[in-house]
Amino acid sequence: MRTGGCVGSIVEELEGTLGQGKVSTDEVTLARYALDQGPVLDYQLPAAVVFAESTADVQSAVRSCAGMGVALVARGAGTGVSGGAHASRNCVILSLERMDRILDLNPDDETAVVQPGVVNAVLNEAATIHGLMYAPDPASFRTSTIGGNVATNAGGLRCAKYGVTRDSVLALDVVLADGSLIHTGHQTFKGVAGYDLTGLFVGSEGTLGIVVGVTVRLKYLPRDIHTIAAFYPDFRLAAAGVLAVGRARVQPAIMELLDGGTLAQLDSIHGSDLSSRGRALLLVQTDGFGAAAEADVVRRVLADGGAVVTMEASAEAEHLVDLRRHSRGVEVDDEYRVGEDVAVPRSRLVDYVAALEGMAAAHVVNLKVVAHAGDGNLHPTFWVDRLDDAVDKAAMERLNLALDASIDAALEMGGTITGEHGIGQYKLRWLGLEQPEPVRELQRRIKDLFDPAGILNPGKAI
Template sequence: MTFLGELRDEVSRLETGQAARERAAVDRSGAVPAGLPLAVVRARDVDDVRATLRLASRHRVPVVPRGAGTGLAGGALADEGAVVLDVSGMDRIVEIDPVDELAVVEPGVITAVLDAEAARHGLRYAPDPASAALSTIGGNIATNAGGMRCVKYGVTREAVLGLDVVLADGRLISTGRRTVKGVSGLDLTSLFVGSEGTLGVVVGASLRLRALPEQTLTAAAAFGDVAAAAQACVALAAARRRPSVLELLDGATLAVVDRAEGTDHATRGNALVIAQAEGPDAAEEIAAIADILGKEATWSERAVDPASSQRLLHARRSALPSIERFGRALIEDICVPRSRLADAFAGVRRIAAAHDVAIYSFAHAGDGNLHPIIGYDAPSAQPPAAVGRAADDIFALALELGGTVTGEHGIGLLKRDWLAREVGPDVLDVHASLKQALDPLAILNPGKGF
């Protein structure tokens, strides 16, 4: 019997039609693979995943794990001859334990759905990627996703206590535990978080939840230029202030938000900083934050209720939709030391001018994670050559400033060459050794990550 014949007998649902294969071949990165995958497995349970990998290993067929397809680095691209293993249908919240403050979930659970369900117990899932309404927990784990609240709570890795993972040969293993503490054996959980489906397929996760804050207060301040705004954010860190959100938007971003939303942010200054503080000491904390931000600000405001907080945050939440409303966008992310944030913004401005491209920059300023969004007009999703050259210069800038080429989007297919430049040949050899140990036939998401 052929591979597809065996696979059809073993899994709940197998799709081989062209339309299904076209949809499953791409992600949100805009990159297009050279060919189409062989088939798409719509996994309903762990047995589907184990059967797919067991048969793929036997027949040496590449497997591309996939969730919602919201990735921005080409991590879910599927080329000719591969099988796409779609786990988005495994979407049960198995358990929420309000005493131990944890959730047990399948990989297809939508991030915002888990957060909403946790809220019914007075809890929250702290990582909050911008794609929370669409992205899955499995995809967040695969890329070690971040978000606005990560300045206080850390990225996805800090929320993952344990994982159920199916290895390339179909074996099912469990890593980690349900406890916050635990040092038995090697930390395999952290190894799989951020591995982009190259070492195994996550089929379950035990996740740490946090208590919902008693109150959340917001402050915003505009500045004459982005350098002053970045310096104000550095001043907050130097003063040991602890915002739960600290976002910075440059003048180009404010202008496009105003154009899309009918707002007037750009009239107040050429950069905007939005900060939040939460918990029982929120009032004291936000007052201290507002005082520091206000020293060089051209405008400032403090929210007095949830509605005004949402109004102040609206500019940040609408930044990317506003950019995409007027054209296509190459969505990038780099991370630099917080002390070099102003240098990063200045470097991006120079790169935009050098390549004559529009770059809209905003940042999770509390952890130095900058998102330079390169806008362009083109008939297809493939960006013009100048956009690619600008992106390369942005990655080089990140390394020059002592940072990294990705803070939360991952390496995928699109940043492999830059990973090599960042970590060097010896580290790549270690990566290859781990890959060989866990996936000796190299069938899992080939060509991605490293």
Template sequence: MRRNSKLYKELKARFPENVVSLSDSVLMENSRDFGQLTGEPRMPLAVVFPTKVEQVQELMRLANEFQIPVISRGAGTGVSGAVHVIDDAIILNLSKMNRILEIRPQDEVAVVEPGVINHHLNLAVSEFGLMYAPDPASYKMSTIGGNIATNAGGLRCAKYGVTRESVLGLDVVLADGSLIHVGKNTFKGVAGYDLTALFTGSEGTLGVIVRAVLRLRYLPVDERDVALIFEDLEGAVEGVQRIAKARIQPAILELIDHATMKVLDGQYGTAHAERGGAMLLVRLDGYGAEKEEAALREVFRNGSVRLSARDDESATALIEMRRTSRGDTKDDAYRTGEDVAVPKSHMVEYVQRVQQAAMREQVQLRLISHAGDGNLHPTFFVDSSDGPNPLDRLHRAVQQSVRIAIEMGGTITGEHGVGLIKKDWLPWEQSDQVIELQHKIKGLLDPTNILNPGKAI
């Protein structure tokens, strides 16, 4: 308590009054993200809302003096517990560093502060016929800094890749308060190690991102949306392979199982679940969208697959429904969602084995997928009164779903990140040697372990 009183005195002395908050409601709001939490949330010591880089540097110098951990965050829309407060810590909330510093249309580049909302950047660059491609489901809320820190994915990953593919350069405040620039101002550049990629996806454990140079893409001149309804889930997954074999490149390729179709029907008053057992949602974009749509329809011309009519607005509506929903409630003790990824050639087998695991453990399963890049989101749930040891069965099913992915050459997380929730699974995927190497990198950049300790690795 004595140390904390000295800390609060220094915070008050070094920062303007509106930069530091000790309000109970603000502390609670900044204590966690959307990921599962065991027990009651732990409150941070304070929340700092910097408006300029120098304030971030000053906070890191102060944190070093007091040996207080710092957890940097944006909107807190992540689902891996990466910003959960688990011990004494100061929250560095970067949401007020929200300026778009520069848009260079001829270079197809934007320079932004970390608190810029993903959607706001897209609105700003759209007048130049450009877009920022990464589009996580939380794009209307999540910040660019948070997207970079978690290497966020999204629906358009099938064609445009995850956040890392759109980050050219970063300004980063290190643990000691020093400021460095990594990366480049150009699309190409191979000087030195790729430190930009290292910081991207590091979940705030290596440095604080305070500025980003981002690659923009062309806003599509044409978009064609098609919904395909299949008799069963396996048929829909096989449909993904048929699209790939035809060398059709969707911008968006999403898979929805029957259970999730029923949830969406309940939410939006539709009746898609009555028409089949699973669905693929496809968006084709660019000058070749019309030809690709014709090719897609030819692939599925014969057989039992139902395709939406040309220019059917319901297909577009379904994509937006999918973008904002993966089920009817948030994860809690009796409902857990995952985001494994497997090689696309193993998707059918993965779906079959995960269904079998759910049946063995007598838990319910919903499954959606960014099918274009093999990123699957199985969600397991069980009623608290359904049979003996429901939580044990639920946890076994979840762990089996992850182990199955690894057995197929996949990964424990395709886009959500490791955070706190998946840290114990990392040794399932990575060798002791690789994990030790990552700890050495962490030790080099953060020798006193004050940057989001206990997360990611």
């Protein structure tokens, strides 16, 4: 990282170029925008927060920071959980939340053009009128922004059938590190002219450029939806149920797996009775004109595998899906509690679940697991009890050993250290375990090409 610059000077520069109401140095605001929801390794306050309202504002902020060698961290709603939007020392936080307009929605082309601050749920509300939907479906869809989804290549509940963010992004408008504006991609569903720069920017966590416009492909809103709740006596049997559905060659839209600890927590928070019905829940949703027929197959397959299966009424089905969206709990990750984001081949789901349970017992830490089981993406959460007035160093050591073990096990099974949350700041310590040095060096060279001064979200992603 080759950044520096004077804090007072950059604030004066930004206020001069952007005008009133777009630059804040208020301590409360600085503290609020210093962090996303990821664990904190190195808490820093930004020098200022810029609230961009247009592409021109973003270009002005980038040029000012580039001219003075000041780091710039782009931010959406701050719902990320890997520290990708954490402030670096004396940086400028560039908030894109005010750039929240749907610029175009074409029901015949089945596309939409949006600014980065558009919230997932808002885009879906607009698309629903035309019988369409934006398929990526993160659990935080009511608050997360499309720009943030692009930054991390976010997934979500519907990813089993509809894929992740990259599968729905056709084109991008991006402000580069020198303040210039480029357009990548195409308005059509097909297009292979030149290198896929759109795909490169998706998932780059704001380290190569600032996304200011997104053209997305919309999907047909399903005419029929069936939700199946399959309760199992243990989590490993539920994981085996995922493979059984796959062998039946049915493609659900949603396949979500919740363990006993998660069910108990949901019951405590929401007053549900899930724990009394089993020690693990496999939640399957089929959609489209064949939803009922597919649901019949799924129900039979899961019952044959030892599940207590119910075809829920519509209201209960929606309630179960909503509970799953809140299954990370109310806590924010910190040094005592870390929610992981690994993926393994689906054929290794049962093995990985068994490994997680074993390492939690071996290291004497608490564990709960939810998973986008349809594509092998698991979210195990490890935690130790917090002491009131002191850090339990022994407990922290056990927690970190369990985290390291969970990463090692995923990689040994052919998996990845992050399925959808990104590397951010927190997962850099494990990146070298997955990617060999020649690959990492190539990525550093790409970073240097797009951002030679190293001002865009330094210390993240690569």
